[in-house]
Amino acid sequence: MSTAQSVGEQFRSGFAIEREVLLFNNAGVAPMCLSAEAAIQRMSQHLRHGWFDLDNAFRQYEQARVSFSRLIGARTEDVSLMQTCAAAISQVALGLHLRPGDEIVTTDQEYPSNAYPWYVAAQRSNALLRVVQSQPDLSLPTESVLAAIGPQTRVVAVSWVQFQTGAVLDLAALSQACRRYGAWLVVDAIQGLGVLPFDLLTMGVDAVCGGAHKWLCGPLGQGVLALAPGRAAELQPLLHGAMTYGTPEEAVDPRKTPRPDAKRFEPGSPPLLSAVATGAAIDWLLSFGIDQLHQAALAISDRLITGLATRGAKLLLPVGSALRSPIVTFVPRQDLASVAARLSAHKVAFARRAGGIRLAPHAFNLPSEVERFFAILDAV
Numbered sequence: 001m002s003t004a005q006s007v008g009e010q011f012r013s014g015f016a017i018e019r020e021v022l023l024f025n026n027a028g029v030a031p032m033c034l035s036a037e038a039a040i041q042r043m044s045q046h047l048r049h050g051w052f053d054l055d056n057a058f059r060q061y062e063q064a065r066v067s068f069s070r071l072i073g074a075r076t077e078d079v080s081l082m083q084t085c086a087a088a089i090s091q092v093a094l095g096l097h098l099r100p101g102d103e104i105v106t107t108d109q110e111y112p113s114n115a116y117p118w119y120v121a122a123q124r125s126n127a128l129l130r131v132v133q134s135q136p137d138l139s140l141p142t143e144s145v146l147a148a149i150g151p152q153t154r155v156v157a158v159s160w161v162q163f164q165t166g167a168v169l170d171l172a173a174l175s176q177a178c179r180r181y182g183a184w185l186v187v188d189a190i191q192g193l194g195v196l197p198f199d200l201l202t203m204g205v206d207a208v209c210g211g212a213h214k215w216l217c218g219p220l221g222q223g224v225l226a227l228a229p230g231r232a233a234e235l236q237p238l239l240h241g242a243m244t245y246g247t248p249e250e251a252v253d254p255r256k257t258p259r260p261d262a263k264r265f266e267p268g269s270p271p272l273l274s275a276v277a278t279g280a281a282i283d284w285l286l287s288f289g290i291d292q293l294h295q296a297a298l299a300i301s302d303r304l305i306t307g308l309a310t311r312g313a314k315l316l317l318p319v320g321s322a323l324r325s326p327i328v329t330f331v332p333r334q335d336l337a338s339v340a341a342r343l344s345a346h347k348v349a350f351a352r353r354a355g356g357i358r359l360a361p362h363a364f365n366l367p368s369e370v371e372r373f374f375a376i377l378d379a380v
Contacts, residue, residue, distance in 0.1 A: 004299040005367065007292050012364035014284055015217070022369050025349035026215055027163065027191055027327055027360035032281070033217040039280035040219075040273050047272070061270050064279025071216075071282050071290075072189075072208055073199035074226040080262035081224060081275050085190045085211035086113035088225035091265055092186050092207045093117035093157070095235035098125035102154035105183075107132045109140055111163045114188040114209075118157050127154065138354055139318055142170040146177050153183040160198075161191035164354040166327025167318035168192070175204025184231075190214055194282075195297050195362060196323055197290045206231050215362060216285065218278035222271060225262065233260045241267030288363070296363035297326035303370045304328045304359055311377070316354055331356035334380045346376045 014033045017023065023031055039060075046057040061081075069076040082088045094117065098104075104118050108131050122129040132148050134140045140162060149156060156178055161168050171187060178185045184206040189198060194215030200208055206228045212218030227235075237258055242248040244258050244267045258264040285293060305328055308315055314331040332339045339357065343350055351358040359373075 004296040008296040008363045011288055015364055020347055022348040022373055024359040024361055025351050026362040028351050029213050030217045032219055033284055035280040035284040036218050036277035039276045043273050043276045057272055060276045061272055064275040067279035067282040068224050072226045073201055077261040078227045080265040084223040085209050088209035088223045089114055090117045091238055093121040094238055098127045100126035102127040103130050103152040105130045105148045105153055105156045107140055107158055109134055109162050110159055114159055138165050138316055140167050142173055149177045151181055153181050155184045155186055157186045159188045161325045163191050165316045165318050165329050166325035168321040168323045168325055171203040171205055194285055196294055200226055212278040216281050218281040219274045222274035222278045227262055232262045237264050239267040243267055293363040297361055300361040300365045301326040301328050307374050327360045329354050329356050329358045339380050342380050
């Protein structure tokens with residue numbers, strides 16, 4: 001048994017995955033791991049006691065912030081626990097002080113949640129949105145984004161991993177260009193966190209946004225915003241409450257400014273259940289090491305690529321990146337609608353993307369599941 005397969009089987013033991021399903025849409029919604037489920041149950045027990053057990057509840061909540069900081073490579077005080085990834089992106093896009101003539105560089109392949117906030121930000125400030133176009137084969141070289149960055153660039157807002165094809169941008173190279181012109185590098189990392197190694201400080205990212213329900217194997221409805229040191233104070237909070245300025249015990253002072261750390265973006269009662277669940281899921285992933293999970297997921301991805309190529313499918317595989325995502329998008333030789341219908345009928349989780357089928361295996365997927373997938377596909 002290979003090391004990757006061994007890691008995958010150990011990782012799978014942390015899930016309650018039904019035998020008849022094939023969970024190949026982990027870039028969409030992954031199964032929640034048992035550690036996350038147990039954390040929710042523990043927090044629910046704390047909340048039974050209301051006021052008298054809040055200290056324990058809030059300690060666990062703050063521990064979730066620590067877990068996020070370890071995953072992302074950020075300081076704990078620079079991590080804000082948000083409702084969703086979209087909320088985190090909106091906080092950055094609409095919290096920045098943009099001026100007429102500023103340029104926002106983005107790409108034409110952004111998921112809507114990383115597109116609409118920047119369109120709104122540009123409209124409100126009269127900034128210019130520069131949209132980098134993909135190649136006809138949907139490839140999106142980092143060089144194309146670099147070429148769009150210039151003296152007027154104030155923000156580069158991109159997805160680390162593209163949701164259609166799994167193309168990975170070189171964030172370190174983008175960061176160098178941003179530093180040259182004093183621009184922010186804002187990254188939607190939801191398609192990579194948990195299955196690709198990430199380090200905010202090493203990569204030079206100013207703001208990273210993510211969510212729990214994909215590769216992190218946490219619940220829906222938990223997002224995160226992590227910032228480079230000092231950047232939190234440069235963003236105006238969109239939502240305001242007691243926690244924005246301090247604590248509920250402090251007297252109201254109209255002259256008071258928001259607190260300088262990332263907690264300024266958490267205005268009221270915290271999302272205790274989803275936060276501790278995500279923290280537990282992250283701790284489960286980190287116990288294996290993201291590098292190890294990445295290699296295990298790639299091993300399954302490679303099996304899919306080999307089998308699809310043998311069957312004459314058109315593979316939309318990005319090239320030229322130092323990092324690879326496990327995402328595999330293909331256009332089948334057979335009728336696409338027929339393939340999609342058969343996969344759904346046989347309880348295969350997938351997504352229709354880029355005119356084809358997107359598969360996104362995680363480390364818990366097994367070689368035997370790849371064989372079952374091809375048996376289903378071959379019968380179309």
